[in-house]
Amino acid sequence: MRTQVEQVPDGADCCGTPVTGALSESDAADLAAGFAALADPVRLRLFSLVAAAGEICSCDLQGPLDRSQPTVSHHTKVLSEAGLITGERRGRWVYWRVAPDRLDPLRRLLDEPHA
Amino acid sequence: MRTQVEQVPDGADCCGTPVTGALSESDAADLAAGFAALADPVRLRLFSLVAAAGEICSCDLQGPLDRSQPTVSHHTKVLSEAGLITGERRGRWVYWRVAPDRLDPLRRLLDEPHA
DNA sequence: CTGGTAGATTCACAGCTGTCGATGTGAAGC
């Protein structure tokens, strides 16, 4: 039951604005996935730790985040699948750094209202 | 059972980095709440519609979003409580516009890794 | 090969969230 917006004959109603320049559904889903990756406090601090360190090992995240090893691994996976960080295995350890490319669309959306 | 990071005697291990300049837990929670408000596709398109229109009535959101009236009301409430949009009641209708102030901290976090 | 360590995966569970029908509230208009 979609409540369709009817074009009122320029009367006293408010509705009927054509709505221009909004996000497509697929773009919205893509961006929302990026924001969802940053929507958890632990994951935000993880991201912040990676950003501040430039490069950091998973074992150095476990302590500051005060979370179990599986949980930290879960969060790095989420951020990695969102394209916000990238991991590189060196020996027994995995080193993470930010992947700045995927941040651009997110930042652009926050800048839009200012334009 | 917090797995404490022990300071290794400068040996062959990777761990022990002091971790500087990361987010505090409260800051992370605050920012995460902001990102969480943008972490839903419908809400992102709602926000985009508001941003594109400058000012838009709730009744003009229901159509493009293709969601029921209670659902649209729920999403406007979430965005409003996150401080990303503000609503003003005029007569029977509520008009929404973006509240750009709260976007700054979010944008700053995305800019950080570039510095 | 054996043992130890870093990290990933599986599983289970509690809490949260998006959704809509039904209902409530408040503001025009008659």
Add this chain to the structure above:
DNA sequence: GCTTCACATCGACAGCTGTGAATCTACCAG
């Protein structure tokens, strides 16, 4: 007053998500 319309709130439900114990895999040192 009563009716109608725009929006908010409530209640319920399915699906998602953060968490950690247990387990598995990959790597390195003897």
